[in-house]
Amino acid sequence: MKEISLYIHIPFCIQKCSYCNFYSIPYDAKLTENYIRSLTKEISQYKNRNNTLTSIYLGGGTPSILSFAHLLSLFSAINDTFSTPPNIEVTIEANPATITKEVAQNWKILGINRVSIGVQSFNDDELKILGRIHSKKEIRPAIEMVRDNCTENISIDLMYGIPGQTHETWMKSLQKVIELKPKHISSYCLSLEKGTPLFDEQEQYTFPSEDVQKEMYFRMLSFLEINGFFQYEISNFSKKGYGSQHNISCWKGKEYIGCGAAAHSFYDMTRRENIPDVHRYITYMQNDQSVCKTKKVISEREFISDMIFLGLRLSRGVSLSYLKKEFGFDVTAEYSETINKFSKLGYLTIENDHLKLTKKALFVSDEILSEFV
Ligand code: SF4
Known part of the structure; x- marks a missing residue:
C-alpha cells in the first residue's frame, strides 16, 4: 500500500474576510448538503488506489461550520476508501466563533485530534479591519472548549502587518497566545491581494512599513524561542513533537490527494487542480464528469x-x-x-x-x- 496524505477543501465561510483571496463562498445549508454529497463521491473515486493515509486535513474556508452529520458522511467515505491507521494526524481548521462544547465533543468522536484555530489577533480593532467574525473575548473560551472536550493538540494562526498594528499590540497578541498554551503557532505577514476589499480600500489604512513588519517577525522569533517553541519552518513553530505532519509531508515533496472544489493534488508525478467553483463542481460530480481543471505531469x-x-x-x-x-x-x-x-x-x-x-x-x-x- 502506498502512503499518501489527504486534504479536503470546505469552501464555505460565514463572512468573507477583507484580506482573503482563498476560494470560499458564503455558507448556504442546501448548497453545503449537495457539496458534501459530491465530495463523498469524489473521495470514493480513490477506492481502488490502495492508499494508506498518513494524515487527513480539513481546510477551507471554514470546515468548523460543518454539522456532525456532514462530517460523519465525510469520515465514513474516507474510511471506506482508504486504509486509515489509528492515531494518524487528523486536523480541522476552525474559526473561534464556530466552536461550542458540543462541536468539540463531536470532533473527538470523529477522531479529529488536531484543531487549527484562526485567531489572527487579540486586538478587536485589528480583527475588525480583517473582517473576522470573532472578537477577542471569544478566543479563550473557544480554545478551552477544544482542549477540554477534544484535544490539546491546538494550533493558533496569527497575523502581523495589519493596518494600525504596532509593536505593542503585536507583542500583546503573542503574549496572549502563549498564555493559552497551544502546541503549535503559524504566523504569516498580511499580504495585500488584488480583488480583496482590503486591497481596494488600502488608501484608508496605514500599514506597518516593511521595516516594521521585519522587526515584528524577528521579535516574534525571539519571543517564541524564549517560550519553548521550535521554529521548524519559515512561518511555523511548535512544541517538541507537534509540528504539522500534514504540512511537513507536503514540504518534503510527498504525495497528497486533494478533494473538493479548488483542491490541489500531487501524485504519480502529476499535479492536479480541481474546478474552483462549487456549483460547477457539484454539477460535474452529479453527471459523473471529471472535476479536474488542470493536470500537469512533471519531469x-x-x-x-x-x-x-x-x-x-x-x-x-x-x-x-x-x-x-x-x-x-x-x-x-x-x-x-x-x-x-x-x-x-x-x-x-x-x-x-x-x-x-x-x-x-x-x-x-x-x-x-x-x-x-
Ligand atoms: S475564514 Fe479563512 S477562508 Fe474564510 S474568508 Fe476568512 S480567511 Fe478566507
Missing part, C-alpha cells in the same frame, strides 16, 4: 526543483546527499552561482550536508527561493 527535474524550493522552507533545509543518492542530482554543482551569491550575502549556508536559509534570510525568503524554481 524528474521539476520535481527536484520543487523539493529544493519547498525543503528550503524547513529549518532543517535540504539534504544534499539524499538528492544525490535518489536522483544523482548535485545541488551544489547545479546551483553553484545561486548558492555562492546568497552565501556571500549571508542568506544561505551548508551545514551537516544540508543546504538551508540563514536566520537573516527568513524574512526575504521568497526572493531567494524563487531562484531555485
Whole structure:
C-alpha cells in the first residue's frame, strides 16, 4: 500500500474576510448538503488506489461550520476508501466563533485530534479591519472548549502587518497566545491581494512599513524561542513533537490527494487542480464528469526543483546527499552561482550536508527561493 496524505477543501465561510483571496463562498445549508454529497463521491473515486493515509486535513474556508452529520458522511467515505491507521494526524481548521462544547465533543468522536484555530489577533480593532467574525473575548473560551472536550493538540494562526498594528499590540497578541498554551503557532505577514476589499480600500489604512513588519517577525522569533517553541519552518513553530505532519509531508515533496472544489493534488508525478467553483463542481460530480481543471505531469527535474524550493522552507533545509543518492542530482554543482551569491550575502549556508536559509534570510525568503524554481 502506498502512503499518501489527504486534504479536503470546505469552501464555505460565514463572512468573507477583507484580506482573503482563498476560494470560499458564503455558507448556504442546501448548497453545503449537495457539496458534501459530491465530495463523498469524489473521495470514493480513490477506492481502488490502495492508499494508506498518513494524515487527513480539513481546510477551507471554514470546515468548523460543518454539522456532525456532514462530517460523519465525510469520515465514513474516507474510511471506506482508504486504509486509515489509528492515531494518524487528523486536523480541522476552525474559526473561534464556530466552536461550542458540543462541536468539540463531536470532533473527538470523529477522531479529529488536531484543531487549527484562526485567531489572527487579540486586538478587536485589528480583527475588525480583517473582517473576522470573532472578537477577542471569544478566543479563550473557544480554545478551552477544544482542549477540554477534544484535544490539546491546538494550533493558533496569527497575523502581523495589519493596518494600525504596532509593536505593542503585536507583542500583546503573542503574549496572549502563549498564555493559552497551544502546541503549535503559524504566523504569516498580511499580504495585500488584488480583488480583496482590503486591497481596494488600502488608501484608508496605514500599514506597518516593511521595516516594521521585519522587526515584528524577528521579535516574534525571539519571543517564541524564549517560550519553548521550535521554529521548524519559515512561518511555523511548535512544541517538541507537534509540528504539522500534514504540512511537513507536503514540504518534503510527498504525495497528497486533494478533494473538493479548488483542491490541489500531487501524485504519480502529476499535479492536479480541481474546478474552483462549487456549483460547477457539484454539477460535474452529479453527471459523473471529471472535476479536474488542470493536470500537469512533471519531469524528474521539476520535481527536484520543487523539493529544493519547498525543503528550503524547513529549518532543517535540504539534504544534499539524499538528492544525490535518489536522483544523482548535485545541488551544489547545479546551483553553484545561486548558492555562492546568497552565501556571500549571508542568506544561505551548508551545514551537516544540508543546504538551508540563514536566520537573516527568513524574512526575504521568497526572493531567494524563487531562484531555485
Ligand atoms: S475564514 Fe479563512 S477562508 Fe474564510 S474568508 Fe476568512 S480567511 Fe478566507
